[in-house]
Amino acid sequence: MNQFNLFIELTRLKKPIGFMLLFWPCAWGLTLAYNFSVNLDKYFLYLSLFFIGSVLMRSAGCIVNDILDKKFDKKVSRTKNRPIASQKISVPIGLFYASALCLLAFLVLINFNYFTVLIALASIPLAFTYPLMKRFTYWPQLFLGITFNYGLILGWTSITKQIDIIPIIFYLGAIFWTLGYDTIYGYQDIKDDEIIGLKSTSIKFKGTAKLFLITCYLILTFSLIIGGYLMNFDLLYFLFLIIPTAHLFLYQIKTFNLNDPNTCLKIFKNNNYFGLIIFINIFIGKIL
DSSP states (O other): OOOHHHHHHHHHHTTHHHHHHHHHHHHHHHHHHHTSSSSSHHHHHHHHHHHHHHHHHHHHHHHHHHHHHHHHHHTTTTTSSSSSTTTSSHHHHHHHHHHHHHHHHHHTTEEEEEEEEHHHHHHHHHHHHGGGGGGGGGGGGHHHHHHTTTHHHHHHHHHHHSOOHHHHHHHHHHHHHHHHHHHHHHHHHHHHHHHTOOOOHHTTTGHHHHHHHHHHHHHHHHHHHHHHHHTTHHHHHHHHTTHHHHHIIIIIIHOOOOTOOOHHHHHHTTHHHHHHHHHHHHHHHHHO
């Protein structure tokens, strides 16, 4: 039982915000591409597969991240008790768990068309090298955004079997969404990160954090508007965009305080609601 609890802790399964933020872009892309005038069985099957895949890949990613960051995690108060950093789980056991999770994720992936499988496999090197970026660049959150929102493209291609300008525009917006919320998340560890020499957008824009977040969220908002226009969505889609936009600018940015880790974590977690609202918004745009 203790080993099971350590596995749950290692994979962060008790913290669903991680796999939900991975899942929402998949759901956006799938919903954008799906023809709702036909049988919905395939839609709900694919939605379920993307959810399972998100849980599996996020769990595997957490393990790889912890293995690569083992030495750094020991020096950060928030992460020093993680199973691998505290040596409660060995690196070989961690690699075994990660490999098993990736195998299960692959079994989920092969339910989609060949093109989707191919481009999904092409993203694996980026997914597992992301944790290294904080050593070399102040933009690891950008690499996270590119990786974490890749499912939006997969959701689209799972139906269309091709890439189009529309998912790319939504994908661009989603990258800046991640760039914003993960910068906020990074302020929890900024003091420790500066001491041990790690890099992040949280550190780079420490003096102009709100301006940086406003820029990210403006690009996100414009992407949602332009994407909706290219999808020929009804006026209701654009009116409902007021809700998530207000969430970004009147809640996240207004309440953001880089010196308050608890507030930063709370804002970060609230992005799950943003992802859900955009999903509902796209769904409304498609069925009207």
